[in-house]
Amino acid sequence: MKYWNSLRWWVAVAASFFAGGFVATAQVDVAALSQETQRVAQGPNAMTMAWWMPEDFWAVTFAASPKAKAGEAEAALKAIRRYTVVAVLDGTPGASGAVSYRSGDELRQIMRLTDAWGNSYAPIAENEVDPAMKAMIQTMKPSLASTLGPLGQNLHFFLFPARNDAGDPIADARARGRFSVAVGKTELKWRLPVDALLPAKSCDECKQECKGSWKYCPWCGTKLAEK
Numbered sequence: 001m002k003y004w005n006s007l008r009w010w011v012a013v014a015a016s017f018f019a020g021g022f023v024a025t026a027q028v029d030v031a032a033l034s035q036e037t038q039r040v041a042q043g044p045n046a047m048t049m050a051w052w053m054p055e056d057f058w059a060v061t062f063a064a065s066p067k068a069k070a071g072e073a074e075a076a077l078k079a080i081r082r083y084t085v086v087a088v089l090d091g092t093p094g095a096s097g098a099v100s101y102r103s104g105d106e107l108r109q110i111m112r113l114t115d116a117w118g119n120s121y122a123p124i125a126e127n128e129v130d131p132a133m134k135a136m137i138q139t140m141k142p143s144l145a146s147t148l149g150p151l152g153q154n155l156h157f158f159l160f161p162a163r164n165d166a167g168d169p170i171a172d173a174r175a176r177g178r179f180s181v182a183v184g185k186t187e188l189k190w191r192l193p194v195d196a197l198l199p200a201k202s203c204d205e206c207k208q209e210c211k212g213s214w215k216y217c218p219w220c221g222t223k224l225a226e227k
């Protein structure tokens with residue numbers, strides 16, 4: 001049980017780390033964005049966490065960081081746009097309560113991303129990744145490891161293409177869509193758009209606040225206007 005508690009702690013800390021550790025732009029709630037883009041699958045003997053980090057996430061964390069030099073942010077975002085970035089943590093608690101984590105190499109072998117059209121992708125080989133993207137991940141890693149301890153050290157980053165062969169975006173955080181990531185037999189799914197990135201709507205009928213991705217008001221059933 002200790003293990004699951006530590007996971008919940010992790011998610012909370014990760015959210016606050018990104019909310020507090022970097023300068024966030026006024027429009028985006030980084031904690032909400034972090035939470036909404038993380039998926040956790042808990043089985044009796046294992047736990048898998050996958051964190052899709054959309055361009056907006058990098059934009060409000062790395063690129064908005066005061067440490068980023070002028071011009072660096074735009075170059076960084078250009079590199080990010082070429083990829084769908086997913087960070088994964090996969091652990092199995094042992095009898096003593098100690099958790100054994102899968103290595104990055106092990107994860108790489110068993111991971112696949114499937115887009116909305118049914119195309120499946122293996123993680124892009126490290127030697128084929130844009131050096132600017134690699135550098136950014138290297139910048140992120142030590143802060144994760146020092147803030148989150150073993151959990152941060154065992155979080156591995158994987159890159160998939162940003163677009164399918166036809167040129168359609170695989171994971172556009174602001175448009176309707178879906179994709180999934182399989183880690184071995186565990187499948188984690190995302191439905192888009194991400195509410196944290198959309199302006200909230202207000203129901204014309206009952207005036208309740210509704211999430212940006214909603215088509216109908218859940219309280220009175222009125223069709224919501226598109227923004």
Ligand SMILES: [Zn+2]
Binds near residue numbers: 203205207208218
């Ligand atoms: Zn309503």
